[in-house]
Ligand SMILES: [Mg+2]
C-alpha cells in the first residue's frame with residue numbers, strides 16, 4: 224500500500240491497520256479521527272465519512288456526492304442495485320423454505336456515507352458478535368442509532384470484483400475506456416499529411432475521437448492532449464527510422480506523468496512510397512524497432528511498428544482502412560508481448 | 569435460432585415460441601409435451617425436465633445431473649449460490665426498512681429440475697398474476713404443489729451474463745479455455761525437430777499442455793488431437809513458403825468440423841538458419857501469408873506468421889522463449905485483425 228501511495232504521489236492518504244473482520248477494519252479507520260484529532264490536520268474529525276470497497280474500482284463521482292448529500296440530510300445513505308437473482312431462504316434440511324419477492328428487495332452496495340458521529344456511535348455501541356459476523360454498516364446505524372439510511376440507486380459500475388471473471392471484465396473495461404481517443408501526429412510533407420488526414424477521418428467514422436497535430440507545432444497542443452488523458456498516439460513518418468521523432472514525443476510523455484497509471488500505446492507508422500518494386504524489410508529495421516520498444520516498455524509505453532506501402536492512389540483508402548483496423552486492434556489489446564513487431568497494413 | 573440449429577447440426581432440438589414473460593415462455597415449453605404427445609418421438613412426456621437460462625452458458629454437466637437426481641427424489645431442485653451483497657428491504661420513503669442476515673439466504677440460480685407432472689401442474693394452477701409478474705419456478709412448485717425443492721450448491725460458473733462487462737468476462741473465459749493446449753507440428757529435419765522439441769518443453773513449463781507430432785506420420789495422431797478439442801496449431805518449417813504443408817492440415821481441420829464452434833489458431837513458424845547476414849523479408853512473402861490468411865479466415869481458421877532467425881546456438885533458448893511468448897499472446901487474443909501478419913521472435 225505504501226509503495227502505491229508513493230508511486231502515484233497521493234498526498235492526502237493515511238493508512239490504518241485493518242482488523243480481522245470487515246467491521247473491525249472500518250472501526251479502526253474511524254477511531255483514528257478521534258484518537259489523533261490534534262496531531263495531524265488530515266485527521267480532523269469530519270462531518271461526513273464515506274465508506275467504500277477497494278473491490279469496486281469503477282465508482283463515479285456522481286454517486287459519491289449523492290450519498291454524501293443524502294447522509295447530511297438523513298444521517299446515513301447507501302447505494303443500492305436491483306437484485307439479479309431471486310433470494311431464497313433454506314430450511315434446516317437443505318430444502319426451500321420460502322423465496323422473496325424480488326421487486327421488494329434490493330442489493331446493498333457501496334459507497335455508503337454517514338454523519339461521522341452516527342456511524343462512530345454505532346460502532347462504539349455494537350457487540351463483539353456484530354463486529355465478528357456482521358457485514359452491513361447501514362444495519363449498525365439502524366440498530367444502534369435508529370437511523371434509517373436513505374437508499375440511493377447506483378449504476379451497474381458499482382459491481383464488486385469478486386471472481387476471476389470479474390478481473391477479466393475489469394481489464395476489458397479499462398482497455399475499452401483507454402481506447403476511445405487516438406492522437407495522430409504527422410509532419411507537414413504532403414504525402415504524410417494526406418495519409419494522416421485519411422486516417423483521422425477513418426477513425427472518426429468508427430466513433431473514435433481522433434485528434435490530429437503536426438509535429439512542427441506540437442508542444443502546447445500535445446500538453447492539451449496529455450491533460451485530456453489520451454493514451455494512444457500514432458506517429459506517421461516517411462523516414463525509415465523515425466525513432467528520433469518518436470523520442471521527442473516520449474520525452475514529453477514522460478514529463479506529463481501520463482504513463483504512470485496506464486500503459487500508453489505509441490504506433491510508429493512508416494509510410495513507404497518508394498517506386499522500388501522489390502520492396503523488403505531488413506533485419507536492421509526490425510531489430511531497431513524491437514530494441515527501442517524494449518526500452519520504452521520500462522517507461523510503460525508500448526511501441527508497435529506499422530508499415531504502409533502503396534504506389535497506387537486508387538487503393539489508398541483501402542490501405543488506410545486496413546491500417547485503422549490494425550491500430551484499433553493494437554490499442555484495444557495493449558498486448559505487451561507484441562511490442563516491437565512491425566505490422567503491415 | 570433455426571439457423572444456429574442447422575449450422576451446428578443439432579438433431580434433438582425443438583423450438584417453441586416464447587411468451588411475453590419468463591413464466592409464460594416456460595409454460596409454452598411444457599405444454600408442447602402434453603399437446604404433441606403422439607406426434608413426435610422427441611416430445612414424449614419426460615419424467616424430469618430441466619429449466620435453464622441461455623444467459624448462463626457455462627453450466628457444467630455435474631450440476632445438471634445433481635439437480636436431476638435431486639428432482640427425482642424431492643420433486644423439484646435448483647442450484648443456489650451465496651449472496652454477494654447484503655439484501656435489504658426499503659420502506660415507502662426510499663429509506664432502509666431492514667436488512668437480511670446474509671448467511672441465512674441464498675441466491676436462486678439456474679439450472680432447476682422438476683418432475684414433469686409437478687411443474688406442469690404448478691403452471692396449470694397458477695394465476696395470471698404469477699405468470700405476468702413472477703420469476704421463480706421453485707416458488708410455483710412450492711405454492712401450488714407443496715413441493716419444497718432441494719437446493720443444490722452450484723459453482724461460480726452459473727453466473728448470469730447480464731451486463732456488458734459479463735460479455736467481456738465470457739469472451740475471456742472462452743479464450744482462456746481454448747488456450748490450454750497447443751499442438752506443435754514439425755518435420756523430421758534435425759534443426760526443425762530441435763526447435764520443435766525446445767518449444768514443446770518451453771510451453772509445458774508454462775503449464776500449457778503441449779502435444780508434438782511430426783508431419784510425416786500425422787494422420788491418425790491429428791485425428792486424436794482434433795477429437796481432444798485442441799484449437800491451436802504451430803507448424804514449424806524451414807521452407808520459406810510452407811503454405812502447401814499448412815494446406816494439408818487445413819484440409820484435415822475442415823473435415824474434423826473443429827473450426828465450426830470456435831476459431832482455430834494456426835501459426836506458421838518459419839525457421840531461417842541461412843548464413844545470409846543481410847537477411848530481409850520480401851514483400852512477396854508478406855503478401856502470400858496475408859492472402860492465405862484471408863482465405864482461411866472464411867473457414868474460421870486464424871493464420872499468423874512467425875519468423876525465427878538465428879545463427880548462434882547459444883541464443884537458441886532465448887529465441888524459443890520469445891517465440892513461445894508470441895505464440896501464447898496470439899492464441900490468447902485470437903485477434904482476427906492481426907491475421908496474416910508476420911511476427912519476428
Ligand atoms: Mg455493507
Ligand SMILES: [Mg+2]
Pocket residue numbers: 309676677703704705706
Ligand atoms: Mg428462477
